[in-house]
Amino acid sequence: MSESPIESETIQTPLPPAQLSDLWKLEDWWAVWLGGVLLILGCALAWSARPADFADRVTAVKDTSIDSGKREGERKALIGELSKPFKRWEPKLKSWTSNPREALVGIDTKTNSAYDVWPSIGMVFLTLLVVFGFAAWVMEERYIFFAPAFGVVFLLAIAAQVLATQEVIKNYGLEYPLWGLLIGLCVTHTIGTPKFLLPAVRTEFYIKTGLVLLGAEVLLNQLLELGLPGICISWIVTPIVLIGTYLFGQYVLKIESKTLNMVVAADMSVCGVSAAIATAAACRAKKEELSLAIGISLAFTVVMMVAMPKFIEAVGIDPLVGAAWIGGTIDATGAVAAAGEMLGRSEPDTLGKAALKMATTVKMIQNILIGVIAFAVSVYWVTFVDRTPNSPRVSPWEIWYRLPKFILGFVAASILFSWLHGSVPGGDLLAESVTRGFTKYLREWMFCIAFVSIGLETNFPELMKSLKGGKAVTLYVLGQAFSLILSLAMCWLMLKVVFPDVIQKLSAGS
């Protein structure tokens, strides 16, 4: 490992001249290897748990002559069987009201059964300690220093997760990155970040590895789930809003930092925190800029989550058009589901459920944009932004050489899992059991540790500097206004004019 993380201000540090040893010396490549190993391990575990009659049951799941309800039941059962090996890695902290201990240990009031998430947290800790510790050791970090430091950072991440599961915080969509950052900042600004923690404060490494795992969840074939209306609402409006907001920030607001401009634009137009993380890593944004973008996004998301369903109802917009509008505009995925549920509650049962499904499906399709956006931003950055104005045109070799390599792992994971999901018999079941039962949790903890690390490296006055002048907030507000108008127009055009049957069928409970 070449540099101290504390010296690095960016999510993605510039690469030294390419050498073969980069493959085992650079964090970027290690993120690819570790993500790949975890995904392969997940697939191997799931495959080993497949039932003897797996092939026959997969054929039955695809047989359209069998009742769809039965097929869905069988599908769920098969995913459950493939996910069995991952039960030990499911540290889903419970929601709590006034006793934080209930997040970890207690009795579930719904099922009246005792729960204890410590063993699964322990499994996640051990897994991450082994993989990151091994990589740190190969990158010339002394394991004897890394392991205890990682243990303390992980404890801080647990504290952040506990704060995030308080019922008010959780149900208003204030996600754990904010609390990871807060916990880290508390340490930095009270006792100061102890030197012994520094070997485990590796924000970029955790984020990049988490992003490679996230790549496996970016299933490109899901893009067709809502046909042409979904593509138009999510994949035409979103890039227009992203590019429009970025250009507005550059040429009208004249935001000094291009990276801040891009991260705020991506965060606002694509899908909140996850898009902000991916884009920040792709364009080498400063950690303070990522933190700021996430803070702004979460604050506005809470307001939009509560206000949009009420507005749609008050104005009398068709609930399914409104639901698609919610899916296309509210940043955070969870907040979209919450707003969809709120909108659905004011409608008859079937229509209400359809509204929730429409909102989450539009958001899901938009989520998939992360892969394309992160890749496009990284290529754009190395081609146009990072080169000096007078330098000659950047060659393809130069682009390859300067491209953040973890992006390759991210894109490869996405392509491979999309192929597995869409083209291999039973592959969809395997991919879903691995990503939703295993790597999702590891990725969540990696991001949480990353945000604790950001807090441990961040100087609060520096963070506030990024907010100076309020340009980032102005950019967010104006970009969101543009997104709201354009999305509503597209939702109305697609669902009321071009494909009105969709509303009819969904409303009828098809």
Place this chain on the structure above:
Amino acid sequence: MTLQSYIHRSLRVVTAVGLLSLIWLVVLPWIGERSVVREHIRMMEQGNIDPSAMYYTELAGLEETEATFRELAEEHPALLWPRSLGQSLEAGISVQPDESEREGR
């Protein structure tokens, strides 16, 4: 470390822990008892919704949503695509779309 800086640090730690405890153990539970917030939380819990989900794979109940659109695509392949593409999709699958849909188009 001097005694003074040690006292300052200790005071900062006590203040930070005290503030966090006050917010999470007193203020937030109090906010959670307000009727509007209570109703919101109840609605989310009843619908099994996690508003803090960061990515679509973290949403509970997503399988049901995906199943609905899979079924819709199987039963009415032409529904979500332009007419010409929809007709070729209809021709390519074994399940026949209903007549009313064809007439409507």
